[in-house]
Amino acid sequence: MPVIALLAPHIENGYDEVYTISGIEKMPVNIRSFIQSKVPTFVFRYSKTVGKKYFANTCPHCNVIYGDFFLHDEPGAPFFPADEEDAKLLYIKEIPINGPVEIEGGAVSGMGEIILEHAIRV
Template identity: 35%
Template sequence: MPRTDLKVPFSQKDEAKSLGARWDPTLKVWYVPDGVDIAPLVQWLPVAKEDDLEHEPEFLVRSPYYYVIESATSCWKCFNSTRVFSFVLPEEHEQFELVEGEDEGFTLSANRGEWNCRGYRGTASSVSSLSPQVAKQLSRFTENFKSAYSKAGGRYMMNHCEHCGSKQGDFFMHSEPGGAFFPTSPEQASRMILTKINERFESNCGVGFASDDFLDCMRVQEQG
């Protein structure tokens, strides 16, 4: 949990101090110390100014590097085992989130927001688009990860069976314990391979943290 900093004008510093705020002499900023009630101090929480926000970018998820993850699933149609792929993002990955303004005019004025890092490792699912650079990297692993319509409606990039071409939807693999990207034991995770790609990741996708417990059990290899 990051520390909450405050924006206290010099003329109000004594009042803020009496309500529990503390001064950080190194960073020269007032903050809310652990155990202090934030409620009386909310008036000094920094408000995002429109000027500080960015327009919505083309890709809403980004990371300075990433891993291609290879796992296997049993095809629901032909029952053969097929390799399936996704992306694992490190703690440094960021998601772009629109900021809701307090006054309506601000919210409607533009799709503005900011990059937020939640600090967890995650696996990409419901991938609706990839940057050309990421798509090119993935094409070195598989040609079976491609856009398709899901039964639930909507179009996203899905794995397809290497043997019969059937779609292997994300839901079972990402959201069901024991699924290809939802290991429930070190043994299952040890059959998964992570290949580190030292390039920027950019995509529109969800980032789930179901695999986090066992990521360290997976085999990691550098890009060959």
């Protein structure tokens, strides 16, 4: 199942780190359109588990949400690689944007750098 995460090389009031963004509640239309043109199963859906709507990865067959916790917060999860070898299994596609972007979601430091350094660029 294809899943996506956003990486942010800088966030306002953040440290000099690369962040992964999860629990995205709002993002610009041009970014959403770009993402959904590549992975149409990344949609704005209500999650009973977290009690709110957010942009979530969903199954292309049954439309069930694959929650951000299982993608971002568990060691060994796709966006929480255990090591460089795990990070090399990921793909990165840069979104063509200029200037700052406002996205409402949770920013997590720690894994973005290893993903950015070792993932395959497409």
